[in-house]
Amino acid sequence: MNSLIDKVFANTTKLIAISVLLLVAWIFGVLFEHSLKSIEAFGFSFLTETKWAPNLEKFGALPAIYGSVVSTFLAMILAVPIAIGVAIFLSEIAHAKIKTPIGVSIELLAAIPSVIYGMWGLFYFVPIIRDIFGGVGISMLTAGVVLSIMILPFMAAVTRDAMNTTPDILKESAYALGGTKWDIIKDIIIPYAKAGIIGSFILALGRAIGETMAVTFVMGNVHKISTDLTQPATSIPVTLANEFAEADTELYFSSLFELSLLLLIISFTIISIAKFYFLRRKRIGQ
Amino acid sequence: MTHTQKRVITSSIVMALSTLSAVIGIGFLLWILSILIINGVDALSTTIFLEEGAPPGNENGGLKHALIGQLMLVGYASVFGVPLGILAGTYLSEYGLKSKLSEIIRDISDIMMSAPSIVIGAFVYAIVVAPSGQFSGWAGSIALMIIMLPIILRTTDDMLQLVPSTLREAAFALGAPKYKVIIQVVYRGAKAGILTGVLLGVARVAGETAPLLFTSFNDNFLNTDMSQPMASLTVTMYNYATSPYEDWQKLGWAAAFILSMFILTLNVLGRLFLLKRKGK
Numbered sequence: 001m002n003s004l005i006d007k008v009f010a011n012t013t014k015l016i017a018i019s020v021l022l023l024v025a026w027i028f029g030v031l032f033e034h035s036l037k038s039i040e041a042f043g044f045s046f047l048t049e050t051k052w053a054p055n056l057e058k059f060g061a062l063p064a065i066y067g068s069v070v071s072t073f074l075a076m077i078l079a080v081p082i083a084i085g086v087a088i089f090l091s092e093i094a095h096a097k098i099k100t101p102i103g104v105s106i107e108l109l110a111a112i113p114s115v116i117y118g119m120w121g122l123f124y125f126v127p128i129i130r131d132i133f134g135g136v137g138i139s140m141l142t143a144g145v146v147l148s149i150m151i152l153p154f155m156a157a158v159t160r161d162a163m164n165t166t167p168d169i170l171k172e173s174a175y176a177l178g179g180t181k182w183d184i185i186k187d188i189i190i191p192y193a194k195a196g197i198i199g200s201f202i203l204a205l206g207r208a209i210g211e212t213m214a215v216t217f218v219m220g221n222v223h224k225i226s227t228d229l230t231q232p233a234t235s236i237p238v239t240l241a242n243e244f245a246e247a248d249t250e251l252y253f254s255s256l257f258e259l260s261l262l263l264l265i266i267s268f269t270i271i272s273i274a275k276f277y278f279l280r281r282k283r284i285g286q
Numbered sequence: 287m288t289h290t291q292k293r294v295i296t297s298s299i300v301m302a303l304s305t306l307s308a309v310i311g312i313g314f315l316l317w318i319l320s321i322l323i324i325n326g327v328d329a330l331s332t333t334i335f336l337e338e339g340a341p342p343g344n345e346n347g348g349l350k351h352a353l354i355g356q357l358m359l360v361g362y363a364s365v366f367g368v369p370l371g372i373l374a375g376t377y378l379s380e381y382g383l384k385s386k387l388s389e390i391i392r393d394i395s396d397i398m399m400s401a402p403s404i405v406i407g408a409f410v411y412a413i414v415v416a417p418s419g420q421f422s423g424w425a426g427s428i429a430l431m432i433i434m435l436p437i438i439l440r441t442t443d444d445m446l447q448l449v450p451s452t453l454r455e456a457a458f459a460l461g462a463p464k465y466k467v468i469i470q471v472v473y474r475g476a477k478a479g480i481l482t483g484v485l486l487g488v489a490r491v492a493g494e495t496a497p498l499l500f501t502s503f504n505d506n507f508l509n510t511d512m513s514q515p516m517a518s519l520t521v522t523m524y525n526y527a528t529s530p531y532e533d534w535q536k537l538g539w540a541a542a543f544i545l546s547m548f549i550l551t552l553n554v555l556g557r558l559f560l561l562k563r564k565g566k
Contacts, residue, residue, distance in 0.1 A: 002463040009465035013377035016370055017391055020435060024394050027409045034412050085307025093301055093308075102312065104557075109315050111553045113493025115520050116542050119527045120318045123535075149314050156311065178290075180297035203400060210402025212496035213520075217528065237404050237496065244411065244500040245421075260408035264401065271400045275393070 031261040037254035046258060052223035052239075054247070059255035061262065063223040067140065067235035068263075071219070072209045074144025074229070079152050080201060086152075087159035091189075092181055103160065110153035118217035121146035126218055133230040136220075141229040143219040143238075150214040155204040162196030163189050199278025206270035210263060212237035236263045326543020329536045339506035339517070342531035349541055351508040355517035356545075358510065359423060359502055360492050363430035367491075368484050370431075371438025378439070379446035380468050392443065395436035406432050407497035415501060423512035426502025430491040437490055441483025442476075449475040482556040489552035493545065495520035519545045 038046060042059060049060025090103050125146060130137030166189045174184050190197070220232025221242040234242075236259050247253045287295075337348025374391070382388035406429050414425040449472050457467040473480070495518075503515040504525055519541045526538035 002466075006463045006465050009468070010377075010381055013373045013381060017374040017377035017382070017439075018387070020374055020391055020439060021394055023432065023435075024398060027406070030409055030412045031405070082307045082311045085304040086311045088301075088304040089308035093305060106312070106315070108550055108553055109319070111489060111493075111549055112318075112546055113495065113520065113549065115493070115495040115523055116322060116546060117318065119523065119538065119542055120321055122527060124317075124321060149318070152311055153315065180293050182297035182300040183293060185300070207400050210400075210404070212402065212404045213524070216524075237402060240404050240408065241496060241499055244408065245503065257408060257412065260405045264405045267400070267402050267405075268397060271397045275396055 028261070028264070031257055031264060034257035035254055035261050037251055038258040039254075041251060042255075046255070047262075050223075050225055054243075054249075054252050057249065057251050059251070061236070061255075061259055063225050064234050064236045064239045064259060065262075066225050067143075067219070067233040067238070068209055068266075070229075071140055071143045071147055071215060071233070071235055072205060074141065075147035075151060075208050076201070076205055078145060078148035079155055079204070082148075083152055083155040083159050083201075083204075084197075086156035087163050088185060090156070090160045091163045092185060103157070106153045107157050110157055113213070114150050114211055115213040117146055117150040117214045121214065122217040129230070135230050136232065138218055138220040138232050139230045140219065140226075140233040143215040143233070143235070144229070146214050146218055147208055147211060150211065151204045151208050154207065155200060158200035158203065159197055162193045162200050165196060166192045195278045199274045202270060202274035202278060206267050206274060209270065210237060210267045212241050216241045322539075322542060322546060325536075325539035326546075329540035330543065334537070334540050338508045339522075342529065342534050345533070347533060347537055349519070349522065349537060349544070351505065352517040352519045352522040352541060353544070354508060354510065355423070355502070355505070356492070356519040358512065359426045359430060359498070359516060359518050360488060362423075362427040362512065363434055363491055364484075364488055366427075367431040367434035367487070368438055371435050371483075371487065372442045372480060374435070375439045375442025376446065376468060378443040380464075380472065383447075392440065395440050398436040399440065402496075403429075403433055403494050404496035404499075407499060407501050410497065410501045418513075421501065421503035421515040423502050423509075423514065423516035426498045426516060426518065427512070429497035429501045430494060433494060433497065434487045434491045437487040438483055441486065442480055445476040445479030445483060446472055448479065478559045478562055482560045485552045485556035485559070489549045489556070492552070493520065493549050495524055499524075 038059060042049065046059065046061050047065065048062055049058070050062045051058050051060045052063060053059075086106070090099060090106075094102060121142060126137035126142055128137075129139060129142045133139075133141070170188050170192065171184050174188050179187070215235060216238050219234060219238045221234045221238050222232040223234055223239070224231070226233065240256060240259060240263075243252075244256055247256055333346060334348045334350075335353065336350060337346050338351040339349075340347035378388045378391060410425050410429040410432070414428060415421055453471055453475055454467050457471045462470070498518050498521050502518060502521070504521045505515045505517045507517075509516055523538045523541040523545070526534040526541070529535065
């Protein structure tokens with residue numbers, strides 16, 4: 001009796017564990033299947049065409065791709081130096097008494113839903129951009145800034161964790177040789193934790209590129225490629241969020257599914273690079 | 287200037303810059319937090335919990351529909367997602383600890399935890415909403431469950447591995463079958479850790495908006511039928527905030543405040559359980 005229950009329990013858990021893998025394969029499969037119409041209709045020109053006109057049944061993803069890349073790039077440029085600053089502050093400068101409370105608050109802020117960052121952006125940041133640059137204030141620039149603030153807590157927390165992996169004995173040895181704090185950071189911590197720090201940034205990049213709610217409020221969903229960052233723009237997730245519930249033709253849906261598939265592949269690739277190249281998880285026993 | 291002086295000055299400059307960027311970063315975050323609290327507390331009232339959505343301009347609009355919808359969506363997602371995640375995590379830690387299969391499942395789950403949630407919405411749209419012909423609470427719950435699964439799976443896996451193998455061996459030595467060892471010894475030993483994983487998983491999906499936009503959609507009135515479109519705090523927040531009506535925007539802030547407090551509480555509780563475990 002016991003051995004039967006044992007078998008059932010073992011196999012049930014195994015089945016569920018395997019079904020997680022199958023689920024991921026299913027997600028890719030379903031998205032691909034639903035993208036077929038659009039792939040057939042547009043082929044590779046889907047990725048290079050700049051016109052997105054649902055009324056004409058013309059769908060080109062370049063403006064959305066461009067928007068995703070530029071807004072994420074802006075967010076990274078703004079967030080990386082500040083995240084490094086926060087991480088250095090938390091791991092090397094802050095007094096032990098404030099280190100923990102600030103560290104914990106930053107981790108908690110990383111848990112605040114992104115929709116709230118988006119809402120803040122719409123009501124408080126859009127007017128500032130409008131006052132400084134004119135226009136409507138809903139723009140690529142606004143999206144980049146809100147995105148950078150949204151990923152900052154996550155980025156700072158993981159960067160700090162990466163820096164904290166440096167063994168104290170290495171730092172102490174360098175201090176004993178008369179190194180300044182900056183010497184220790186640039187010659188001991190950064191070389192030691194380099195892979196972890198870069199990995200954290202790439203992981204944050206992977207999250208930022210798929211982030212929807214923080215940018216949907218402030219980007220405008222305008223399918224136009226403009227080098228003027230103060231103009232409204234769109235990105236892949238913004239297009240999906242705005243248009244999925246409204247799509248009315250099969251080709252329209254199929255194009256949106258192709259965008260989803262594209263986004264999933266891009267994120268999967270970026271996150272895999274971060275996880276497997278830079279942040280290889282320690283295997284059991286190591 | 288001597289070389290040493292130069293180094294000391296450079297170091298001070300860099301330290302000052304780091305502190306400055308920390309102040310800027312933390313300042314922005316405090317700004318957002320204080321706005322959330324000020325607007326949220328200002329918008330709170332008992333009407334919010336007692337009344338359903340109302341047309342703009344109506345003083346008596348509330349968030350009852352969204353609160354109940356949110357609880358149902360997250361509740362059903364948890365009812366299915368939590369046990370499935372724990373069982374899958376059990377396999378990884380207890381049966382296939384070092385197997386190739388487990389490694390692949392761990393890797394894929396790690397990636398899925400950071401994958402864009404809106405894509406999960408598109409997937410659920412294709413497999414649930416399109417075939418059934420309508421948006422539904424079930425579709426929303428399924429999307430949330432898919433997002434929750436890898437989180438619970440990975441924390442359970444990690445937490446079970448922390449249980450010392452001597453405990454398992456002692457139970458085996460007493461003649462207990464493996465499933466009993468797992469349920470009565472391993473689960474018990476990892477109770478606090480698993481609970482933390484569950485709380486963090488629930489907190490994570492409770493804040494999800496993107497995958498609900500075209501699965502559970504929205505409803506301005508109370509609906510408890512999971513086969514119909516259903517309101518959630520997050521989607522309501524999005525719709526109200528982007529509307530031009532001031533009273534709706536105010537309700538949006540109330541929703542944001544309630545949701546954030548709920549999520550922060552879960553996170554704090556989760557941390558406390560983990561601390562208690564470490565303290566032992």
